[in-house]
Every structure is written in structure tokens, then in C-alpha cells.
Amino acid sequence: FHLRYFQAGQFIFHEGEASDRAYIIEKGSVDILVADNQEVIHSLSAGELFGEMGVLDQSVRSTAARAKTKVTLLEIKPGQITDRLTDTDPIIQALIGVLLKRLRALLPKNGEQQNDDLLSHVASVIEQSGLSKFRLESELRTAVNSEKVQTVFQPIVDLNTHKVAGFEALSRWFHPKLGVISPFEFITLAEETDMIIEVGSLVFSRAIDLLSQLPESVFISINVSAKQLNSAEFLPSLSQRLKNQGINPARLKLEITETMMVDINQAATWIDRCHQADFLVCADDFGTGYSGLRQLLDLPFDVLKIDQVFIQSVLSNSVNITLVETMVSLAKKLNIQLVAEGIEDKSQHQLLKDMSVDYGQGYYYGKAISIPDILAQKAQ
Ligand code: C2E
Ligand code: CA
Ligand code: CA
Ligand code: CA
Incomplete structure (x- = not known):
């Protein structure tokens, strides 16, 4: 139920696709890629959340995700995220919007260096928001x-x-x-x-x-x-x-x-x-x-x-x-x-x-x- 399985090397989503799901990794690990799949900016493992950014601000995928090993993913439906967002204080909504903009600006374009510390800091802030709850x-x-x-x-x-x-x-x-x-x-x-x-x-x-x-x-x-x-x-x-x-x-x-x-x-x-x-x-x-x-x-x-x-x-x-x-x-x-x-x-x-x-x-x-x-x- 709501679990999805991918083989090593298989893409979970591509840049530019509609953001219709976020995922929590149950087993295995996943690479997050930018710049036409040339650069791995993150390797995520069991217990981590990904794919939530596009869902949060309803934009297309700005990264791709690829199974690094054989993986089991728990699907998070957009409603599980957006229902909460529309119920929260407008100020929190605005803050999340700002965080997302900053986070997107940090994603390296072709040939650029990435700012790892800040990126992982912002990511962990978002992650605090209760993965176990999802x-x-x-x-x-x-x-x-x-x-x-x-x-x-x-x-x-x-x-x-x-x-x-x-x-x-x-x-x-x-x-x-x-x-x-x-x-x-x-x-x-x-x-x-x-x-x-x-x-x-x-x-x-x-x-x-x-x-x-x-x-x-x-x-x-x-x-x-x-x-x-x-x-x-x-x-x-x-x-x-x-x-x-x-x-x-x-x-x-x-x-x-x-x-x-x-x-x-x-x-x-x-x-x-x-x-x-x-x-x-x-x-x-x-x-x-x-x-x-x-x-x-x-x-x-x-x-x-x-x-x-x-x-x-x-x-x-x-x-x-x-x-x-x-x-x-x-x-x-x-x-x-x-x-x-x-x-x-x-x-x-x-x-x-x-x-x-x-x-x-x-x-x-x-x-x-x-x-x-x-x-x-x-x-x-
Ligand atoms: P509540 O409506 O105030 O329900 C009474 C709670 O007190 C129940 O806890 C009941 O088991 C407990 N209780 C009854 N008699 C005693 C007693 O003599 N001593 C003590 N110490 N406790 C007693 P329960 O079942 O854990 O429910 C907790 C709360 O969860 C309920 O409080 C209610 O607000 C909510 N709830 C439970 N089922 C539903 C549901 O189907 N829908 C909704 N919306 N809320 C529910
Ligand atoms: Ca009652
Ligand atoms: Ca009561
Ligand atoms: Ca009560």
C-alpha cells in the first residue's frame, strides 16, 4: 500500500516533470541530480524525504531522482502536504515560500559550485517537520x-x-x-x-x-x-x-x-x-x-x-x-x-x-x- 519499488539506476522522476508525489525512503538509497543528470548533489538513505519541493510550491521538478541501489519508497500524496500548508498560519506559508526560493537558488546550474553547508542546513530544517508523522x-x-x-x-x-x-x-x-x-x-x-x-x-x-x-x-x-x-x-x-x-x-x-x-x-x-x-x-x-x-x-x-x-x-x-x-x-x-x-x-x-x-x-x-x-x- 503506497509503497513503490525501483531497481538500481532507474529514474524515480526527471527534471521538468510535474511534481505529483514526495517520497520517504524505506530501504536503499537515492541520488538527487541536477544539470541534465550530470551532477549528483545529494545521496539520500533510508528515513529521508525527497521530492517535496515541487509539491510544496506546485512547480515542476527542478532536480531528478535516481535509485542508487534497489529501493523501496513510501509515497506521500500532495494532499498530505498541501492540506497542512493551507491550514497553517499565512506567515508560516510565506516563510516556507521564502525558504524554497532560497533553496532553489542554491541548486547548482551547469558547471557551478554548490553551497553544500547551507543546502543541507535548509534541507534538515524542512525535514524536522515530522517524517514519522507522514x-x-x-x-x-x-x-x-x-x-x-x-x-x-x-x-x-x-x-x-x-x-x-x-x-x-x-x-x-x-x-x-x-x-x-x-x-x-x-x-x-x-x-x-x-x-x-x-x-x-x-x-x-x-x-x-x-x-x-x-x-x-x-x-x-x-x-x-x-x-x-x-x-x-x-x-x-x-x-x-x-x-x-x-x-x-x-x-x-x-x-x-x-x-x-x-x-x-x-x-x-x-x-x-x-x-x-x-x-x-x-x-x-x-x-x-x-x-x-x-x-x-x-x-x-x-x-x-x-x-x-x-x-x-x-x-x-x-x-x-x-x-x-x-x-x-x-x-x-x-x-x-x-x-x-x-x-x-x-x-x-x-x-x-x-x-x-x-x-x-x-x-x-x-x-x-x-x-x-x-x-x-x-x-x-
Ligand atoms: P472524550 O470524548 O472526552 O472521551 C472520553 C475519554 O475518557 C475516553 O478516552 C474514555 O475512554 C475516557 N474515560 C471514560 N471513562 C473514564 C474514567 O472513568 N476514567 C478515566 N480516567 N477515563 C475515562 P479515549 O477513548 O482515549 O478518547 C479520547 C478522546 O479522543 C475522546 O475524549 C474524544 O475527544 C476523542 N475521540 C475518540 N474517538 C473519537 C472519534 O471517533 N472521533 C473524534 N472526532 N474524536 C474521538
Ligand atoms: Ca466525547
Ligand atoms: Ca469528554
Ligand atoms: Ca476529553
């Missing part, structure tokens, strides 16, 4: 296509009845060498490119599958990212998928983290669109962001999820008790449901129940488990 990203792509990215579901319990009311869908990546990779890592990685759309789509398929096998009263909460909410197809296609299965959209709660709500107007638009499609919207990690409480409460959320940092110290920290009490009284007034996350023991459960929080989620009730495990428990 590799991990390519692996994530493969993992998504081969079911190595799985979805597990953590129970959300009604604090009054102590019964499971719903589940939160959480992603897990089972990596062959690195083991289980935390969603904190790979969701961030996926969010930097359009991979999050694919990962998200997988999560929705599995959630819909589970919903279709559970009673009508059970809901599923799903984490969504800004890229998904900004995509024009996202909500319509989700509605269509639910309709095809005959599932009520109000059984899905879309979780938006507080860190995504820096722009209140943007957040209001998202919530509005979700409501038009009949989905419920949940403010996740409530209390951890920088947004003012007042501003947040102006947004028409259906559910607030109190972040686990408050819950886990709720017994030992009186400030947090007051905070949770305030959230409860506000939520009741505004008719918003409350979920406390990260409940790990009985005393936390009892306290939050006494404070009349509606729902609880945490290791005390159970960790996230697979669909077959949920169905097996249900059958018991």
Missing part, C-alpha cells in the same frame, strides 16, 4: 481500510434508575507494531488532513449498526470534528443513512468539544444545522475550554458533559462541588441534560446522583466494549 498517517490510511481502526462503545448510565441509557462511540487503532494507539494521538493526526472524514464515516456506520440492534430508547453519542461539521455532505449523508435503516435521528447525539467553540458564531451555525437534521447536540469536555460560561449557555445545546477533571476531584475539592452545583442549576433552568464523565467509584456516583445530575459515564459503570460484547451482555 509515515504514521500513511499507516492510518491503511488501517482504516483494513478494519484495524475499530469502534468501541462506553455505557452512559441513568443515575436514577442505574440502567444503561446509551453509549459513547470511541475509536481505537490496533497498530501491528505500536499496539493500541490512543485516539488522542491519531484523531489529531486524522484531523490535520481529510482522513477524519473517513474515520468518522466508519464510526457512524458502526453506530448505526448498533442502534439498529438496540431498543428505541437507547441513544449513541458520537464525537465529531470541525472538518466533518464544515463539510456540506456530512449531515445530509448521515440523515440519509439513518433514514435507510429506519432509525430516529434523535437517537444520535453529536458531541462537540468545548475547544471547538472558540468561535461562538461558528458553533451556533453548527448546532443550528444539526438541529435542522433532528440530531441532538452535546457540549463535550464542558468547563475545560476558554469560552465564557455565559457565552456557552447562549448556545442551544441539548446536553452538557461535565469534564472528568471536575468529577474526579469532586469529593476532595469544594470549588469543584460548587462548580458542579452551578452547572446543575443552570442546566435545569435551561432544560439541558447533564452527563458527568469519568465516574470511577461509588462515592462519586452517589454524590452526583444526589446533586441530581441526569447521567453518568466512567469506569465505575464500565469501559468501552465492542458491539459483539454489548449484544452478548444484552442477551443475558
Whole structure:
């Protein structure tokens, strides 16, 4: 997958060709040539990146690349580079532009001496930008296509009845060498490119599958990212998928983290669109962001999820008790449901129940488990 092989002496690309790929050398070594293939300016070996310059500034190849030995290359698609570039600060974009110009000026023309030190310095600066990240990203792509990215579901319990009311869908990546990779890592990685759309789509398929096998009263909460909410197809296609299965959209709660709500107007638009499609919207990690409480409460959320940092110290920290009490009284007034996350023991459960929080989620009730495990428990 995305690996390419070349024999010694074979050209990978020529000067003047379109720059449609960059590469990381997995095995073997590669010569970079200028001046009509007369001069080798660089020999690169395993772990090094090349071919990125033309991709970065969308120009034709200013060098050629030739396999020095038999080589294995990992292909980097232009989107993996350009998606990030268009997402970065305009000043960084400008700086990269300047660096590239300097770098090009340093490339020796016919018969000229090259300035090796500066060239390798600039090259190493560009290289710092996370080659291992590119590799991990390519692996994530493969993992998504081969079911190595799985979805597990953590129970959300009604604090009054102590019964499971719903589940939160959480992603897990089972990596062959690195083991289980935390969603904190790979969701961030996926969010930097359009991979999050694919990962998200997988999560929705599995959630819909589970919903279709559970009673009508059970809901599923799903984490969504800004890229998904900004995509024009996202909500319509989700509605269509639910309709095809005959599932009520109000059984899905879309979780938006507080860190995504820096722009209140943007957040209001998202919530509005979700409501038009009949989905419920949940403010996740409530209390951890920088947004003012007042501003947040102006947004028409259906559910607030109190972040686990408050819950886990709720017994030992009186400030947090007051905070949770305030959230409860506000939520009741505004008719918003409350979920406390990260409940790990009985005393936390009892306290939050006494404070009349509606729902609880945490290791005390159970960790996230697979669909077959949920169905097996249900059958018991
Ligand atoms: P989150 O939405 O705040 O999810 C809750 C996290 O807290 C989960 O971590 C869960 O396993 C963990 N947790 C639950 N109960 C307890 C508890 O009692 N104690 C402790 N210490 N932790 C508990 P996880 O699964 O590692 O997910 C991390 C974050 O990654 C999630 O935080 C969510 O923001 C993000 N995420 C996970 N899956 C997806 C996904 O499919 N899409 C998107 N966009 N984000 C996801
Ligand atoms: Ca969440
Ligand atoms: Ca959360
Ligand atoms: Ca969190």
C-alpha cells in the first residue's frame, strides 16, 4: 500500500516533470541530480524525504531522482502536504515560500559550485517537520481500510434508575507494531488532513449498526470534528443513512468539544444545522475550554458533559462541588441534560446522583466494549 519499488539506476522522476508525489525512503538509497543528470548533489538513505519541493510550491521538478541501489519508497500524496500548508498560519506559508526560493537558488546550474553547508542546513530544517508523522498517517490510511481502526462503545448510565441509557462511540487503532494507539494521538493526526472524514464515516456506520440492534430508547453519542461539521455532505449523508435503516435521528447525539467553540458564531451555525437534521447536540469536555460560561449557555445545546477533571476531584475539592452545583442549576433552568464523565467509584456516583445530575459515564459503570460484547451482555 503506497509503497513503490525501483531497481538500481532507474529514474524515480526527471527534471521538468510535474511534481505529483514526495517520497520517504524505506530501504536503499537515492541520488538527487541536477544539470541534465550530470551532477549528483545529494545521496539520500533510508528515513529521508525527497521530492517535496515541487509539491510544496506546485512547480515542476527542478532536480531528478535516481535509485542508487534497489529501493523501496513510501509515497506521500500532495494532499498530505498541501492540506497542512493551507491550514497553517499565512506567515508560516510565506516563510516556507521564502525558504524554497532560497533553496532553489542554491541548486547548482551547469558547471557551478554548490553551497553544500547551507543546502543541507535548509534541507534538515524542512525535514524536522515530522517524517514519522507522514509515515504514521500513511499507516492510518491503511488501517482504516483494513478494519484495524475499530469502534468501541462506553455505557452512559441513568443515575436514577442505574440502567444503561446509551453509549459513547470511541475509536481505537490496533497498530501491528505500536499496539493500541490512543485516539488522542491519531484523531489529531486524522484531523490535520481529510482522513477524519473517513474515520468518522466508519464510526457512524458502526453506530448505526448498533442502534439498529438496540431498543428505541437507547441513544449513541458520537464525537465529531470541525472538518466533518464544515463539510456540506456530512449531515445530509448521515440523515440519509439513518433514514435507510429506519432509525430516529434523535437517537444520535453529536458531541462537540468545548475547544471547538472558540468561535461562538461558528458553533451556533453548527448546532443550528444539526438541529435542522433532528440530531441532538452535546457540549463535550464542558468547563475545560476558554469560552465564557455565559457565552456557552447562549448556545442551544441539548446536553452538557461535565469534564472528568471536575468529577474526579469532586469529593476532595469544594470549588469543584460548587462548580458542579452551578452547572446543575443552570442546566435545569435551561432544560439541558447533564452527563458527568469519568465516574470511577461509588462515592462519586452517589454524590452526583444526589446533586441530581441526569447521567453518568466512567469506569465505575464500565469501559468501552465492542458491539459483539454489548449484544452478548444484552442477551443475558
Ligand atoms: P472524550 O470524548 O472526552 O472521551 C472520553 C475519554 O475518557 C475516553 O478516552 C474514555 O475512554 C475516557 N474515560 C471514560 N471513562 C473514564 C474514567 O472513568 N476514567 C478515566 N480516567 N477515563 C475515562 P479515549 O477513548 O482515549 O478518547 C479520547 C478522546 O479522543 C475522546 O475524549 C474524544 O475527544 C476523542 N475521540 C475518540 N474517538 C473519537 C472519534 O471517533 N472521533 C473524534 N472526532 N474524536 C474521538
Ligand atoms: Ca466525547
Ligand atoms: Ca469528554
Ligand atoms: Ca476529553
